[in-house]
Amino acid sequence: MTLQMKRIVKSFHENKVLKEVDFTVQKGEIHALLGVNGAGKSTLVKILSGQLQSDSGEIKIGERLVSLSSPHQAIDAGIGIVVQEVDTALFPELTVAENVSIHELVQGPAFFSRRERKKRAKEWLERVGLNISMDRLVSECRLSEKQQIVIAQALARNVQFLILDEPTAPLSEVETKALFQLMIRLKDSGVGIVFISHRLPEIRAICDRVTVLREGRTVLQSEVSELTDDQIVEAMLGKQLLAIQEKSPRQSTTPLLEVQQFYVPKLDKSVTFTLHEGEVLGIAGLVGSGKTEIARALAGQDKSSSLVTIRAKHWKIKHPRKAIEAGICLIPEERRKEGVLVDFPVDQNISLPHLDKITQAGWLDRRKERQLAEKVIEQLSIRTSSSKQSVGLLSGGNQQKVSIGRWLDTDASIYLFDEPTKGIDIGAKVDVFSIISKLAEEKKGILYFTSELNELLTIADRILVLYDGRFIAEKRTNETTLEELMTLATGGNPDGTEHRGSECP
Ligand SMILES: Nc1ncnc2c1ncn2[C@@H]1O[C@H](COP(=O)(O)OP(=O)(O)OP(=O)(O)O)[C@@H](O)[C@H]1O
Numbered sequence: 001m002t003l004q005m006k007r008i009v010k011s012f013h014e015n016k017v018l019k020e021v022d023f024t025v026q027k028g029e030i031h032a033l034l035g036v037n038g039a040g041k042s043t044l045v046k047i048l049s050g051q052l053q054s055d056s057g058e059i060k061i062g063e064r065l066v067s068l069s070s071p072h073q074a075i076d077a078g079i080g081i082v083v084q085e086v087d088t089a090l091f092p093e094l095t096v097a098e099n100v101s102i103h104e105l106v107q108g109p110a111f112f113s114r115r116e117r118k119k120r121a122k123e124w125l126e127r128v129g130l131n132i133s134m135d136r137l138v139s140e141c142r143l144s145e146k147q148q149i150v151i152a153q154a155l156a157r158n159v160q161f162l163i164l165d166e167p168t169a170p171l172s173e174v175e176t177k178a179l180f181q182l183m184i185r186l187k188d189s190g191v192g193i194v195f196i197s198h199r200l201p202e203i204r205a206i207c208d209r210v211t212v213l214r215e216g217r218t219v220l221q222s223e224v225s226e227l228t229d230d231q232i233v234e235a236m237l238g239k240q241l242l243a244i245q246e247k248s249p250r251q252s253t254t255p256l257l258e259v260q261q262f263y264v265p266k267l268d269k270s271v272t273f274t275l276h277e278g279e280v281l282g283i284a285g286l287v288g289s290g291k292t293e294i295a296r297a298l299a300g301q302d303k304s305s306s307l308v309t310i311r312a313k314h315w316k317i318k319h320p321r322k323a324i325e326a327g328i329c330l331i332p333e334e335r336r337k338e339g340v341l342v343d344f345p346v347d348q349n350i351s352l353p354h355l356d357k358i359t360q361a362g363w364l365d366r367r368k369e370r371q372l373a374e375k376v377i378e379q380l381s382i383r384t385s386s387s388k389q390s391v392g393l394l395s396g397g398n399q400q401k402v403s404i405g406r407w408l409d410t411d412a413s414i415y416l417f418d419e420p421t422k423g424i425d426i427g428a429k430v431d432v433f434s435i436i437s438k439l440a441e442e443k444k445g446i447l448y449f450t451s452e453l454n455e456l457l458t459i460a461d462r463i464l465v466l467y468d469g470r471f472i473a474e475k476r477t478n479e480t481t482l483e484e485l486m487t488l489a490t491g492g493n494p495d496g497t498e499h500r501g502s503e504c505p
């Protein structure tokens with residue numbers, strides 16, 4: 001059976017986001033939905049799951065026309081979704097069991113057995129491979145667990161089609177593998193799956209067919225096996241991807257930031273390293289290895305009382321303001337929570353770190369603010385209807401670009417990028433890399449924290465491998481491989497033995 005969307009049109013005010021999009025997914029297949037940030041992927045699947053209404057077009061299941069004017073109706077028609085911001089789909093103050101069977105709580109019979117419900121919830125969660133206490137509050141669950149709960153919720157309602165909107169962006173390797181196994185089990189049991197991701201290897205690993213959206217139109221539909229990566233990327237961008245300039249590793253010996261036994265409160269451990277002028281130092285670590293904790297502490301967010309040395313001057317960075325004064329800026333990982341103010345327009349989000357520059361005699365120069373924003377919008381190709389658009393209304397990837405963009409023109413000398421490419425498309429990734437290279441040319445120092453180890457081979461000069469809150473290896477980029485980094489970052493030893501977790505010098 002086929003789920004078919006035909007000539008779907010959707011505008012937000014004057015912004016026509018979907019222009020006659022066609023999309024089909026069959027039962028028993030995994031179908032990739034691709035496109036750059038802002039192409040309309042989330043909008044399309046929100047229409048499919050009854051969260052948004054299209055302006056025109058039709059949706060059919062088999063030969064039957066269906067109306068999906070609410071999430072309820074979509075579920076009744078057999079369509080479930082795991083949204084991009086999975087947090088928003090759950091009740092954090094209810095238990096795991098209550099969330100799984102929320103539909104019964106809301107609509108079910110007035111009388112029910114709590115024990116019975118818990119038992120059923122447990123069965124559904126076991127089907128998705130989650131084994132946790134049914135009484136735990138959802139607010140205490142990890143992101144991957146929340147995803148599994150939402151999937152269980154959908155399965156408990158017997159959905160035939162399941163949409164996953166960028167589910168792997170926040171997951172670790174192991175969690176991603178587990179999710180893929182679950183997707184394949186569901187596919188084999190006849191469920192049709194729509195899968196959104198910016199990572200081509202993931203598409204190759206599990207998808208049967210692919211549809212590419214560009215500027216609100218369907219530009220490609222095909223079997224994955226019939227396409228090369230270049231063809232897919234070209235369909236997404238509408239042009240060939242400019243190759244990232246091969247660089248010779250930068251050689252710098254002037255210390256910029258010296259960190260000696262620096263205490264990281266949230267890890268209860270100390271770290272030691274040196275960052276040089278004009279150097280991109282990669283910090284390779286999987287989800288949970290301690291990257292964010294180190295970045296936050298260095299940016300004054302967790303009140304470490306250790307000293308750091310910047311150009312031979314000592315600093316105690318106990319407050320974010322102190323970090324900015326010392327020339328350190330952090331581009332944080334969690335865009336919605338800390339990266340941007342979602343209720344404020346793009347220009348005000350971007351101007352925040354620059355208020356001194358654009359204020360005169362206490363008056364904020366709105367024209368300068370707009371110019372600054374427009375420059376960043378152009379530099380990172382941020383898709384927004386204007387610089388006055390509220391950031392909360394941008395697509396997920398474009399929100400991430402705003403959170404990066406606001407820091408580009410500051411006087412900072414040390415940049416901490418925490419997983420900057422999470423959720424941004426392949427074209428924007430190239431933009432971010434070229435911006436980082438430019439910062440390095442200007443003799444700034446960059447710490448690049450990531451679990452996307454392959455990115456480090458492109459952008460970093462030197463790499464420190466972080467495992468369980470400790471640096472356990474140091475490599476020059478041109479002297480290591482992806483396999484070696486992966487082995488080290490997962491706690492193994494490239495020569496086959498397990499390392500002892502000893503700290504590198
Ligand atoms: N509620 C809304 N109001 C106004 N504009 C919106 C709204 N939701 C989405 N848009 C706009 O629609 C366009 C498409 O957004 P959408 O979220 O569908 O993109 P996407 O393909 O999912 O991108 P990403 O890869 O970044 O998640 C964007 O330009 C976005 O700003």
Ligand SMILES: [Mg+2]
Binds near residue numbers: 042084395396397
């Ligand atoms: Mg999206």
